[in-house]
Structure formats: structure tokens, C-alpha cells
Amino acid sequence: MTPLAQAPHGFLSPTGVEIAFLLVGLVTFGAALVTVTTRQLVHAALWLVVALGGLAVEYLLLTAEFIAWVQVLIYVGSVVVLLLFGLMLTKAPIGRSPDADSGNRWVALVVAVAAAAALVWVVVDAFRTTWINLDGAAAGSTKVTGASLFQNWVLPFEALSVLLLAALVGAIVLSRKAKAESAPPPVNGRAVTQSSPSVTGSGIHPIVQRAEKKTEKKTEQESEQEGAR
Amino acid sequence: MHLAYPAVLSALLFCTGLYGVLARRNAILVLMSVELMLNAVNLNLVAFDVWLSKTARDTLHSGQALTLFTIAIAAAEIGIGLAIVLAVYRNRGTSDIDRLRDTAEGHEDGTPPDEAADEKAEATA
Secondary structure, eight states: OOOOSSSSOOOOOOOHHHHHHHHHHHHHHHHHOOOOOOOBHHHHHHHHHHHHHHHHHHHTTTTTHHHHHHIIIIIIIIIIIHHHHHHTTTOOOOBBOTTTTTTTHHHHHHHHHHHHHHHHHHHHHHSSSSSSSOOOOOOTOOHHHHHHHHHHHHHHHHHHHHHHHHHHHHHHHSSOOOOTTOOOOOOSSSHHHHHOOOOGGTTTHHHHHHHHHOOOOOOHHHHHHHHHH | OTHHHHHHHHHHHHHHHHHHHHHHHHHHHHHHHHHHHHHHHHHHHHHHHHHHHHSSSSSHHHHHHHHHHHHHHHHHHHHHHHHHHHHOOOOHSSSSSTTTTOOSSOOOOTSOOOOOHHHHHHHHO
């Protein structure tokens, strides 16, 4: 079931694809580390762009072209823009914010390092000799992906469009400004003490989010229908 | 290519996202870390799908199809999550998840923050 590599593929003589994968992987991992550790909130979003773009390059190196372009379109194109809109609308401080990390960051660091050590050990031990043959036709070209998606995965695909519709409606309902007479009184006393400043931008963002969601859905469905052709 | 390279990279990215979720204080930064974790899962799915589609005779390309579904669900998740964060910010004036402790049991404010993951539950309330 798991045909091991017949020819000896050593780790000490990497191929060109492996070297490229390793270098881009280092850039991606470094950008991810900066994303979770920087104290400047907007810089975190911009380093996230680097990490996600690096992952798109990794998909290309794994010959999954369609996934790579979907990654560029949806993650780099719209998710990061949405995150930047979120930072802007919650009035994130420009520059260094001293309280970006909570007090339990050392516990979190211990948990993450332990999880990383365990996962890397298990993964390396399990797949040390497994070899991906990248020669031949691309494993994830648009034709292959579209054919398999619309032959075998039609029902989940349609269910996914229903889910996107539900998310669209839910985002609009959640971010709409509540009417004054239907606004419930604050449930607990603690919420009253933290007086909420009126957000000036809150009237804008339903439109923004609706536009963003529409473009996301449209680009994805268009690109996937293009894949079917 | 050795399968170990993408697998190790995805494990490291996942743990980076895990650290971000646990250690960050701003809710939007937590959402960014969740995106990192989802991307690590996507890389794993794609790598194993490429491996299996080259070794097995015909597959359903389930890894790549599930990656597409994960990307779409992540887009929906980021939309809903940001709407929740903005609603919380409008009501409370903060998006600091260490200060959203209304459903915490036992202790009052001022105790060291030890749980920071329940902002979503009270945001929808």
C-alpha cells in the first residue's frame, strides 16, 4: 500500500525542487513566526501576506497549480484585505502596541514547542523514506482538478455554495447596526461600566464586507467553473 | 521530493499558528493565527494528494478537493469572525479577548488570564 522509494533518495543529495522548496519554506516559516510575534498589528497582516504567498509557491512546486492560484486569489487577495479592514475598523494602534501578547505567552510557547517537537518527530519517523514522484503530468492542473471536482465532488460543492450564502447573510446580519428600539438592554452590569465609544466606521463596514464576500464567492465559482471547461 | 519536507513544514506552521492563538491578545491577530493553522492543513492535504495521485492508479483527488473546500470555508470563517469581532468592539469598545470574561466562572477581574478562547460564545449572546 505504501510503496517505498525503490531508488535510494538521500537527504544529503537533494534535488533542485527540494532545495527550492526548502528555501521558500524557510521564508514562509520565518514570515509566519514574525506574524505571530510582532507587536505592530498592521505589520502582522503584511507578514501574513508573505507567508501565504510563500505557501502558494510551495503549491506550485508540488505541481498543484490550481490550488496555488486559488490561494493567491482568495487568501492574499481577499482574506488579508478583510483582516486589514478589521484592524482599521477596530482602531488598531499604529506602531508598537505593548500589550499585543497576553500574559500566558510563555505557557503558549511551551505548548507550541512541545507540539512542534512531537509532530516533527512523528512525521519524520513515519515518512522518512516516502518519495513524491513529481515527474510527468501535473497532479493538480486545472483540468485534472476540475474534472475530479465535478465528477466526484459535485454534491459537496453545491453544499459549499449554500454555506457561502449562509455566511454572507450571517455576516450582514451580525454587522448591521441594531435598531435603537430593538436593542436589548445590557444583560450584565459589567458591560455598562465599560462605556462603549461610538464607532464611526461601523456604518460602513456591512457594505464593505458584503462587497468582499461577493467578490470572494464570485472569483471562486468562476475559477472553478473555468476549471470544469 | 521527499514527503517529509512538506509534512515538516506544515507541522511547523501549525504550531506557529497554535502559539499565535494561545498567546495573542487582539482578536484579529487570533484570527490571523487561525488562518495560519488552516493553511498548514491545506499544505498537508495537497502534499499527500500529490503523493497518492502519483502512486495509486486513480484517486478521487480528494486532497485537492478538500483543500478547495477548506479555502472556501476559511473565507466564510474570516467573514463571520470579523463580523463577530466588530460587533464585540461596537458593544464593548475593545477587541481584547483577555478582557471579555463575562462567562468566566469563579474569579472576578484582576486574576491572571488563563483562558482566552471563549470570546466567541459571549459575542453571539
